[in-house]
Amino acid sequence: MLKVPDHQVAGHQACDGKLGPLIDDSGHFYKPLQNDGRGSHELAFYTSFSTDKRIPDRIRKFFPVFYGTRHLEASDGSGLYPHLALEDTVSSRINPSVLDAKIGSRTWYPQAAEDYIIKCLKKDRETTSLELGFRVSGLRVYGNKETGFWKPDKKCVLNFSIEDTRIALRKFVSSNPSTDSDIKPDCSFASTVYGGPAGILAQLLELKSWFEEQTIFHFYSCSVLMVYEKESILQGRNSGAEIKLVDFAHVIEGKGVIDHNFLGGLCSLIKLISDIVTSSA
């Protein structure tokens, strides 16, 4: 049974008869191939990446597993449509808190079309991308059964200032992620979710060490997804804190040069999260 995932925080969504991703009960996430070249580009990346022997396992685990393509009934009712079949790392979780950070101060690649560059540059300057090296594209943070999720709308998130981004990263690991700006986020879960040997910070640092060396791919307009389960922590179990890279429609060949644009942005995200862990310790 295909259904529309309810955990998405960014990207095209399959609501109101639009074309968007679907999930099933087998733990697969089906992403419709975008039809302007981006779809085939992303497919080419997954195909190449999934068989590339140079990717160490410690890094491969940060990417969704790729199961090939499937022709499925599209969410917009247009009939059979090709979808990427991917590992669904979020839907199987219980009330997952999710944050999507688009990495890089520049979301366009040097060889892109001029109008695309102008469009991206404008958005990079209007959001925190240019100054901060990344921008939050979306998030939802679980509060409790009564409050449900704190999920600021897309427009609001794209207007985040650097300070808003800092606060969002604090709220993401707080027990009181209210919209009320007078309430200071308590960062109760910072040490559990961000900190520790298996926390998000450790995973980001592992990813960083690879980006300091790898010259195979340049990841433009790619996101780091951060996920964890609050209720699991409250029940004394593992937070399930995990990072995944997603969105590879604008990955280009590295040609022997490191991805300094992604690396710089990643280091900026690491610094902000590291500051939160330190100040909550």
Added chain:
Amino acid sequence: MLKVPDHQVAGHQACDGKLGPLIDDSGHFYKPLQNDGRGSHELAFYTSFSTDKRIPDRIRKFFPVFYGTRHLEASDGSGLYPHLALEDTVSSRINPSVLDAKIGSRTWYPQAAEDYIIKCLKKDRETTSLELGFRVSGLRVYGNKETGFWKPDKKCVLNFSIEDTRIALRKFVSSNPSTDSDIKPDCSFASTVYGGPAGILAQLLELKSWFEEQTIFHFYSCSVLMVYEKESILQGRNSGAEIKLVDFAHVIEGKGVIDHNFLGGLCSLIKLISDIVTSSA
């Protein structure tokens, strides 16, 4: 006695009656204040930096010592003119080989004037800055008494491709830095100049560790100068390998965010140099 330095590889030069830097016998380098705001900006940076207690000594040593300003007879004959008095780390050396790498895939800062941004962006795209995260602005490499220096002209350097940059970084530490492109650079001095505990790579890594943390300054259009003395190596003495940051006319406040643009470019330079050290070991 003031004179025109002969070791400059980039920037304004005091030749043909133009305004440019001067040196004297006391080890000072006098840089005329640029009069379009850049001069006062650079002066403000040196003044602030030189008294900033947050800069650790292990990092301060990578910046020229600042001795205040001096009114000196300008090199263009226009009379007394204000100059920054700086430590001259190059002129006191014997036949120094020098390479100037302008760091960052973006040389413009977010708040700059629109026409300045367009100008910089164009140059970043035309040079290796955008793709490589830095560009070589100039270099001179000492050969021997007969051949003197290999010093490609400014226009040629600005046209460097990524591959040309790779070769220039190899030639910089070679005993045969010929213009003849058929001769493969031997990288004889790679392990001495780039490698080792006091080599340029170790210094760049030290600098990098600071950039992963520091959120005080953002260094736009700033260069890493690399210097060493070939003859000193041949005589069995220390290579004198040293890095210095120069050109601070476009430094802005970091406001709690790391300089991801500089850091990314620095990591790219580190990777290229590291590759040379590894392949020459």
